[in-house]
Amino acid sequence: MIDKNSPIPIYHQLEESIKQLIESNQLKPGDSLPSEREYSEKYGISRMTVRQAIINLVNERYLYRIKGKGTFVTEQKFEQNLQGLTSFTEDMKARGMKASSKLVSFEIIPADIKLANQLNVPEHGPVYEIKRIRLAEDIPMALERTYISANLVQGLTTEIVQDSLYKYIEGTLHMNIGSGTQVIEASIANKEELKLLEIPELSPVMIMQRTSRLEDNRIFEIVKSSYRADRYKFMIDLKRG
Template identity: 70%
Template sequence: MINKKSPIPIYHQLEKHIKNQIEKQELQPGDILPSEREYAETYNISRMTVRQAIMNLVSDQLLYRIKGKGTFVMGPKFEQKLQGLTSFTEEMHARGMQTSSKLLQFEIVPAGKELAKQLGIKEYAPVYEIKRIRLAEDIPMALERTYIPANLVMGITEEIVQHSLYQYIENTLHLKIMDGFQLIEAAIANEEEVKHLQIEEHSPILLMQRTTHLENKHTLEVVKSSYRADRYKFMIDLIRY
């Protein structure tokens, strides 16, 4: 498979070999690749050469790396249309995927000046502050920070936030979620995002901030999320007026 007499660089030959394995489904999405050492020993090449091939395939988004665990075959990106207002749980369940959340923080805090303005409440009013890692099929997808007025939505518990907040709000409290505004921008992952999303340093992420309103026009929540750019892409239908 590796021809050291070929004018084609060895790292490029290894790239092509791994690509062929993925195309032929010999390597499936989620499969872990052999280590750099194993590749180097198998083909009698340097680990630096192996690393170059692997990093190129990571850049091409055919592979992804999890710190301390290894390199894995990338599955297709999740496509999300921007027209609807759905929760992370609802999005993943619509794809037939199992979701879970790892709760990092759950407490009631006084709203700062800027947050109070965003939520339409008085400064220092009590607010639920919820920080979660959102997972699909046990893969970290997003680091999510949610802020909800505690006087508007009562009875939220740690158990409830492990599942779907929207279901609790609509089905248990019978509050109607009406609309929202979402802002999306690109960024480079910070130290916290690298740790919790299990991505490489300086990886690209998608920052999303959503403000959601109830039918009575009260602001329900402000959600600030950091999504893995290697797992998500967004689509929108455009109409020329």
């Protein structure tokens, strides 16, 4: 609804109206919007006013335009809070979404010097290497490479790694997960990431490497995840002092 007597600019009212339709899922990702002319005739406002509202929503990434085809609703990014140590499965469950994994590979490898130092295990010691595609509502979100000491976390199977590692570690092995350290950097997707995440060439990805520890401070995993930058964003609260 547009109120022409309101002190709020008309273009801003239209922006908020469209935002509300998107956030309430009345306009879904991929849906096309009415043309500028249709908005102009519907609300009795100028096309320039409509254009300003649309441009602002494109800049805010609520919408995107395809030349000659129209304006469409953007896929909204998933937001992950970096202040808690949660698994992908737990994170998606908290959103009421179906999480799943597609196992790419699962094997025991000998730790090289770098991995041995990262996991604090002997060089050439047995380490699980697990590659999984993490999906939300069957959409590929991240390629996850996990390395775990096979002497510390024993009994992993294909069935377990296709479900939730954290649930197995805490629920079955009764090991309490305590803390983690994460480093995030931006990159361009490599060939493996392009293929497995189903993204076009030169797509940006966010690389997150996490070192996770048990309550007794033993390192139990190193995880390197490549997140689709078009579908994911990270959030953290900051406090001064």
